[in-house]
Amino acid sequence: MSAEGNGALLEVSGLKVEFPGRHGTARAVDGVDFTMKSGEIVALVGESGCGKTTLARSIMGLQRPLAGEVRVRGETLRYGRRALRDHRRSAQMIFQDPTGALNARQTIYEAVAEGVRIHRLPGNEEEVVAEGLSRAGLRPPERFFTRYPYEISGGQRQRVIIAGAMVLNPSLLVADEPVSSLDASIRGEILALMLKLVRETQIGILVVTHDLGLAWNVADRVAVMYLGRIVEEGPTEEILSSPRHPYTRALLSVVPEIAQMEQQILSGEAPDPTRIPSGCRFHPRCPLVESGKAAELGIEERCRTEDPVELPACHAVR
Amino acid sequence: MSGQVPLLSVRDLHVTYAAAERPVPAVRGVDIELEVGETLGLAGESGCGKSSLAGALLRLLPGGTEVTGEVLLDGEDVLTMKPGRLRAVRWTDLAIVFQGALHTLNPVQRVGDQIGEAIRLHSKGTSHAKVRERVGELLELVGLPARRARDYPHQLSGGQRQRVLIGLALACEPRLLIADEPTTALDVMVQAQVLRLLEDLQERFGLATIFITHDLSTLASVCRRLAVMYAGRIVEQGPSHDVFAAPTHPYTRALAGAFPVIGDQAFRMAPAGLPGDPPDPRHLPEGCPFHPRCPAAVETCSSVPVELWPAGPGRAAACIHAPGSPVPA
């Protein structure tokens, strides 16, 4: 339980989200406890299908959980109309595909002003929009007012989305793969913008990504998610230089930049949340079990039957 | 046998798309040489012309597109081939793997039949049993059990579909494979699987490969040689480890720095990017097309045109800072 009290910006406890489907119920988020502070960037990493995007959406209140709670600055997220609207002033989101996230029929001005209008913020709207755009690096802002999304580049579209979120002065920003659809040279610029925003406004940013390099670039802490659960969490340098969970190790080994590590390519596809294995959910793909190391340590039976609770969620670590 | 003639030799290739207002020059003079069994990585961002280049090699570009220069495959120009000869060359000598495997496969045909079709099209009169046997072999080659031949594309995962596409590309034993962003849509772990498969195939069959992606680090780990494209031209080329470890062109340096080295303190909390966006190919800047975004630009960059100048053993870079540049920086 993460009952840190008033200091925490975001607290997620016992969160579960399920999707009923034809091939059985998908347990997309299967009991997540998680906290972060203001002025911190946390990277939530994992493969596709691990539930990281669902977790991000539930933090925004876009997805109603089956069980558990989301608290922002001690305020529990409720699902009434007013409560949701208020929640979405303190928590904002940026999206993977900036092109899809902008309505092609709206000008840049309208896209950034949308939140201002919804929340009926006081002040001169045009000034607020101009300031938002220039804070997001679109200068001079007036040049962008009347343009349409298709007239600007992908990187600029992502800046427009960031501007639209930041004009509400949120205390938490949830970024779902914010740079994965952008070109390599643009990527660093957007990440630098996120770092700048954190330094200037003490906002907290939760970055959902599959990209460990991004975590090394900007994150203070890393949480690794596998099949609906966080399996390892800690300061970025610790997790990325000496990972303890075998899944984190495998993820890290396939990053091409790390030449010195022996590649551990896990067989099979991203795991299926409709069929979560019993025992440790990672055991069917675990290199420790496969290589017989788990048997040597005398924990193989536990790997197959016992769900590890404490982090890092691996029987071999304890 | 063809000791003198390289497998592929591209000379002064230009690709210009027809457009309503003004033609779009996507590739503006590219030269490439590739020996049998060699691997070349082609890096660049969207709009740099790398996919147009790949399309031109197979003549897969939309009608009305102007392609000039030479694409010599074993000394024979692909650009001037008759349609019949071109069909024979596509697939048997030259095959391509695209990104987005879902859309390239026919959703209502079993994957085995799709591979079988490719085999039959190019070697007519192959017996039924023989084709089936070959399909099984190909699937096992790309790491799928032969019984998967009976599956439809939707029954396979993204990585498995990409494997099927690679199998399909290999159906007629090509000597040159062009892989255009083959792993971009895939998950990290699956990416690694597909990359390993491609490396393995290169070694086993001496398959020459042109590997296209925007991720320089992936290329450096898979390819022997590297070419970086910007605004329709190659701006740096050379042995991949040298280029990646010590780039000459500032653009290559930016690409190499875009994906950080995990554990390297230089990148910690310091994401590196480039200001601005790739230029509109219809309105390229004067001089070096990269100069408006270049951190190392000097005054001459905006007026003096650049070309590939020597930059160390086997290397060249289109930058006035390159060691072999005749222009004083």
Place this chain on the structure above:
Amino acid sequence: MSALAEAPSARRIAWLRRRRAVAGAWRDYRRHLPGMVGLVILVLVVAMALAAPLLADEAGLKAINSTGNPTWASPSEFGPLGTDGLGRDVMTQFIWGSRISLLVGLAATILAMVIGSVVGITAGFFGGAVSAVLMRVTEWFLVIPFLPLAIVLAAILGPSVKNIILVIGITSWPSTTRLIQAQVLTLRERDYVDRSRALGASNWHLMSRHILPNVSPLILANTTLTVPIVILSEATLSFLGLGDPSNASWGKMLDDAFESGAVTLEAWWYFVPPGLGILLVVLAFTLVGQALEEILDPRLRDKHG
């Protein structure tokens, strides 16, 4: 600083740009030959309907005012289009009839579009139980044969132009609903809808600012495709004697022609003009509708690149 100079008028510029977008659509439209043919026919017919009081005396519609005319006079004997069995001028009926046919056609279509769009957007946007109920009702209306339902309704409500509009309106919306619901189902999954929701938007905001503007081209195109069907329905109902007896629509003319035995008398000048009129208007609306659909429907537009 030109940038600063334009800043205060940002909204006006946005409005100008929108006008330019409309101008662009009009430019595309002008190049669409069938669409232009349809538009010209429509303009002519609408002009005739609007100018009816100038072109013909309304009194001529009543038999009592036509006692001086010959009966069953052919066009060569009387006026441009001859007379009917009561001596009434056919041209006068034709001109005034276009008014009723167009009025019913447009009014009933608008009614059908409003019902269809509201039900379609609501069902598509909310999904779940709301959609299930609304779409069952829609399907129910879709499968009941139109004519018996309309006849029953017209008989209950009594024959008047207002009731004809009502009857046709509330029987013509289901196909529109299905079309719009299908489009909304894809629109609501778009990221920009999610983004707006994450910005705090209410369902009303999402539907009015994001969904409606994106289905409006579809609604417009569908409107022009529904008008001809409605005009035919009006003609059908009038022909069956369920129309307003005091108003001469084209359908009513056909009914009168049939009743008075114009066909056996070979008085072609009585039934050919209204028949041709209906045909032309239906054709014109269909041409315009198809042209608009091609130009405005993003799914069709994407195909041209």
